[in-house]
Amino acid sequence: xxxxxxxxxxxxxxxxxxxxxxxxxxxxxxxxxxxxxxxxxxxxxxxxxxxxxxxxxxxxxxxxxxxxxxxxxxxxxxxxxxxxxxxxxxxxxxxxxxxxxxxxxxxxxxxxxxxxxxxxxxxxxxxxxxxxxxxxxxxxxxxxxxxxxxxxxxxxxxxxxxxxxxxxxxxxxxxxxxxxxxxxxxxxxxxxxxxxxxxxxxxxxxxxxxxxxxxxxxxxxxxxxxxxxxxxxxxxxxxxxxxxxxxxxxxxxxxxxxxxxxxxxxxxxxxxxxxxxxxxxxxxxxxxxxxxxxxxxxxxxxxxxxxxxxxxxxxxxxxxxxxxxxxxxxxxxxxxxxxxxxxxxxxxxxxxxxxxxxxxxxxxxxxxxxxxxxxxxxxxxxxxxxxxxxxxxxxxxxxxxxxxxxxxxxxxxxxxxxxxxxxxxxxxxxxxxxxxxxxxxxxxxxxxxxxxxxxxxxxxxxxxxxxxxxxxxxxxxxxxxxxxxxxxxxxxxxxxxxxxxxxxxxxxxxxxxxxxxxxxxxxxxxxxxxxxxxxxxxxxxxxxxxxxxxxxxxxxxxxxxxxxxxxxxxxxxxxxxxxxxxxxxxxxxxxxxxxxxxxxxxxxxxxxxxxxxxxxxxxxxxxxxxxxxxxxxxxxxxxxxxxxxxxxxxxxxxxxxxxxxxxxxxxxxxxxxxxxxxxxxxxxxxxxxxxxxxxxxxxxxxxxxxxxxxxx
Amino acid sequence: xxxxxxxxxxxxxxxxxxxxxxxxxxxxxxxxxxxxxxxxxxxxxxxxxxxxxxxxxxxxxxxxxxxxxxxxxxxxxxxxxxxxxxxxxxxxxxxxxxxxxxxxxxxxxxxxxxxxxxxxxxxxxxxxxxxxxxxxxxxxxxxxxxxxxxxxxxxxxxx
Numbered sequence: 001x002x003x004x005x006x007x008x009x010x011x012x013x014x015x016x017x018x019x020x021x022x023x024x025x026x027x028x029x030x031x032x033x034x035x036x037x038x039x040x041x042x043x044x045x046x047x048x049x050x051x052x053x054x055x056x057x058x059x060x061x062x063x064x065x066x067x068x069x070x071x072x073x074x075x076x077x078x079x080x081x082x083x084x085x086x087x088x089x090x091x092x093x094x095x096x097x098x099x100x101x102x103x104x105x106x107x108x109x110x111x112x113x114x115x116x117x118x119x120x121x122x123x124x125x126x127x128x129x130x131x132x133x134x135x136x137x138x139x140x141x142x143x144x145x146x147x148x149x150x151x152x153x154x155x156x157x158x159x160x161x162x163x164x165x166x167x168x169x170x171x172x173x174x175x176x177x178x179x180x181x182x183x184x185x186x187x188x189x190x191x192x193x194x195x196x197x198x199x200x201x202x203x204x205x206x207x208x209x210x211x212x213x214x215x216x217x218x219x220x221x222x223x224x225x226x227x228x229x230x231x232x233x234x235x236x237x238x239x240x241x242x243x244x245x246x247x248x249x250x251x252x253x254x255x256x257x258x259x260x261x262x263x264x265x266x267x268x269x270x271x272x273x274x275x276x277x278x279x280x281x282x283x284x285x286x287x288x289x290x291x292x293x294x295x296x297x298x299x300x301x302x303x304x305x306x307x308x309x310x311x312x313x314x315x316x317x318x319x320x321x322x323x324x325x326x327x328x329x330x331x332x333x334x335x336x337x338x339x340x341x342x343x344x345x346x347x348x349x350x351x352x353x354x355x356x357x358x359x360x361x362x363x364x365x366x367x368x369x370x371x372x373x374x375x376x377x378x379x380x381x382x383x384x385x386x387x388x389x390x391x392x393x394x395x396x397x398x399x400x401x402x403x404x405x406x407x408x409x410x411x412x413x414x415x416x417x418x419x420x421x422x423x424x425x426x427x428x429x430x431x432x433x434x435x436x437x438x439x440x441x442x443x444x445x446x447x448x449x450x451x452x453x454x455x456x457x458x459x460x461x462x463x464x465x466x467x468x469x470x471x472x473x474x475x476x477x478x479x480x481x482x483x484x485x486x487x488x489x490x491x492x493x494x495x496x497x498x499x500x501x502x503x504x505x506x507x508x509x510x511x512x513x514x515x516x517x518x519x520x521x522x523x524x525x526x527x528x529x530x531x532x533x534x535x536x537x538x539x540x541x542x543x544x545x546x547x548x549x550x551x552x553x554x555x556x557x558x559x560x561x562x563x564x565x566x567x568x569x570x571x572x573x574x575x576x577x578x579x580x581x582x583x584x585x586x587x588x589x590x591x592x593x594x595x596x597x598x599x600x601x602x603x604x605x606x607x608x609x610x611x612x613x614x615x616x617x618x619x620x621x622x623x624x625x626x627x628x629x630x631x632x633x634x635x636x637x638x639x640x641x642x643x644x645x646x647x648x649x650x651x652x653x654x655x656x657x658x659x660x661x662x663x664x665x666x667x668x669x670x671x672x673x674x675x676x677x678x679x680x681x682x683x684x685x686x687x688x689x690x691x692x693x694x695x696x697x698x699x700x701x702x703x704x705x706x707x708x709x710x711x712x
Numbered sequence: 713x714x715x716x717x718x719x720x721x722x723x724x725x726x727x728x729x730x731x732x733x734x735x736x737x738x739x740x741x742x743x744x745x746x747x748x749x750x751x752x753x754x755x756x757x758x759x760x761x762x763x764x765x766x767x768x769x770x771x772x773x774x775x776x777x778x779x780x781x782x783x784x785x786x787x788x789x790x791x792x793x794x795x796x797x798x799x800x801x802x803x804x805x806x807x808x809x810x811x812x813x814x815x816x817x818x819x820x821x822x823x824x825x826x827x828x829x830x831x832x833x834x835x836x837x838x839x840x841x842x843x844x845x846x847x848x849x850x851x852x853x854x855x856x857x858x859x860x861x862x863x864x865x866x867x868x869x870x871x
Contacts, residue, residue, distance in 0.1 A: 084812025084849050211808060218813030219801040219820055221748020221788035228747035236742075278742060280734045358752045358760055358814045358848045407750070407814030408849055439753040612808050616851065620811055623850025646757035646846070654843045657852040 079119025098139035125674025209612035244639030336468025336489025340459025359407020443644035449506030452476020477510025519685030568694025592708030625683030722790025732778030759845030
């Protein structure tokens with residue numbers, strides 16, 4: 001059979017390939033991976049291509065793809081990473097739906113750079129809007145290919161055939177297992193953005209609460225995280241860390257370490273590490289290396305906020321705040337303030353906080369014939385592959401990164417430090433090496449959610465309408481800085497600054513900081529003109545989706561009642577990444593003791609893929625959000641983290657968990673948006689507003705009560 | 713330095729050759745390949761490394777392996793009987809009580825140890841009893857529900 005005739009490709013898509021020969025190479029690459037059968041791959045349009053890390057390795061124009069093997073097996077390939085958001089399940093649901101097979105019949109191959117299409121990374125709530133839709137289209141097209149093959153085989157009209165329960169059936173009751181149709185085939189179909197899919201109203205698999213597909217492996221301890229990988233002859237690595245940030249190595253004496261049995265010291269410039277047969281011996285060896293460092297004076301958390309203001313515009317601000325510029329301006333702030341009956345001028349702050357994924361950074365690296373394989377926990381497998389290629393001086397196609405489903409990340413695992421360290425040590429040792437960061441290393445040498453200062457200058461008329469809104473965020477970021485309430489005179493601006501600590505992405509980026517400041521000031525304005533806070537918001541709101549979640553949360557909470565003495569109710573709302581959230585909180589204050597009693601959250605992210613997993617994400621976001629709202633903060637001075645341990649950096653525990661109630665607003669008429677981030681953003685202001693009602697004190701810094709409640 | 717040459721793990725005597733100062737966690741994971749117990753903090757604060765030693769819950773990251781010599785160690789790997797999961801494992805699955813799952817083996821062992829010492833328990837007692845284990849994904853309310861469910865199942869003799 002002429003291979004070229006196997007292709008079906010939309011004519012306008014053909015231009016993506018320079019020639020039919022390139023297309024044939026692509027096809028061969030795919031079948032080298034899977035053997036025979038049918039492949040349907042999605043050709044990326046411009047929008048989806050923006051999620052790509054650029055060209056390098058693999059056929060660059062292909063998005064998610066589906067393979068149906070000669071044994072009927074259905075496999076979907078994606079560069080996305082399972083971090084606990086349960087996309088291994090939701091993506092399998094989408095594929096199962098379109099191919100009319102049980103969910104358990106779909107195997108997901110994820111985040112293995114030798115097998116999956118290049119991908120920029122798993123962040124920004126993009127898996128659901130981008131990857132679920134790509135795989136859905138590919139799976140739907142694969143179903144049509146199977147029908148074509150069956151029609152040809154049975155010599156019947158394709159319209160007389162249908163696909164149910166993993167088989168194609170004809171009018172005479174004849175059934176074809178997928179494998180009977182794909183046997184002996186090497187057929188590849190490329191499809192475009194417009195491939196038709198099942199409408200949400202007709203979903204029977206997506207939209208249902210399918211349990212975590214491999215849940216059993218987690219409760220039995222069978223699942224192997226990157227830190228669990230063991231290789232024959234593997235050694236353990238440990239890296240020598242400076243005593244403080246910005247310290248430079250002036251002298252190192254490794255003799256005492258080298259004298260230990262089985263220990264090898266590796267030094268390349270400022271990088272000093274050891275390998276040893278056990279982690280215990282590697283740690284002991286690193287401890288006896290004598291090193292001299294030259295330090296430099298650095299600011300402490302006491303001077304942080306002044307520093308961020310003073311240095312505004314002077315630094316790059318690091319990465320991870322989200323967005324540039326920020327929201328824009330219209331009207332005139334002076335005019336708006338002149339028209340106001342009451343004004344509020346306030347400064348809000350947020351501290352640096354740590355992600356604390358329970359699995360710290362970890363990697364196992366192994367070199368074979370000049371090729372490098374690394375198992376590691378990262379949200380950016382292809383980014384780590386490039387970093388490894390650059391750091392180790394090898395071509396990217398000689399580097400293979402495998403990301404086992406991870407012990408979470410929350411935006412905190414975008415970098416490649418542990419992978420690079422393991423690869424360097426493995427190269428020097430000539431054996432596989434595992435590096436697992438300690439909790440202290442994780443707290444010190446990873447990166448933090450950016451701290452920030454937010455200044456707000458707002459005006460309101462006595463009838464409760466906003467007249468002016470000026471909002472400046474220093475350092476923390478621009479996400480959700482745009483004003484969602486209607487106001488004629490508005491100016492919102494993000495000012496990058498110089499960060500004394502390493503900072504980066506954190507679940508929802510700066511949307512948490514900006515929503516905290518905005519929704520707290522909205523509360524201040526409501527009280528300033530004596531309007532009830534929910535009514536005040538609704539009065540100034542034109543966005544119907546934000547209104548819907550506010551009303552849904554308020555209804556479930558029973559908003560409008562007066563709290564008992566020592567208790568307070570607070571409400572807040574926000575939107576980010578195409579989804580909408582409102583939270584209501586009840587707090588109890590007894591002396592200095594603060595307890596969040598109850599949190600009700602209403603959330604809308606378009607058409608829901610898996611209601612139970614969505615609930616789980618919302619509940620988890622609320623708990624994690626409570627940590628940053630109430631007590632989490634990084635303390636630092638002179639280049640050192642002062643609380644780099646779980647005994648000194650408090651994260652939420654069982655006792656901190658309030659009663660949680662969640663309202664899912666399902667909008668089947670709207671495209672599905674991601675949901676792992678946005679549910680966190682309204683927690684802190686809801687709690688802050690509740691504390692104000694309970695105590696009469698307005699707390700304007702996150703965390704709100706790190707040392708308990710203090711009267712202003 | 714004392715060398716430890718044998719551990720009794722999940723009912724089986726296992727030969728090891730480990731410096732007695734090493735952590736029980738490291739020997740279970742690195743020498744015996746029992747990677748269900750996890751490193752989370754190294755200071756006994758998070759509970760990801762929880763195993764049962766002589767029937768009691770211990771933080772294996774701060775337990776020297778020499779203190780485990782001659783005593784029965786139970787790990788998450790030994791909990792199921794063939795294909796049949798322990799009621800606590802079943803309950804976690806039914807409650808959908810996990811996200812990334814990294815804390816779950818420690819949570820499961822902690823719940824088993826807790827319920828074996830206290831068959832009758834209230835919700836508040838479960839919260840207090842499990843408070844030493846951290847789930848950073850924040851699935852606490854689901855885990856409490858799972859432990860309540862498991863308590864019922866274990867009382868019913870389904871152990």
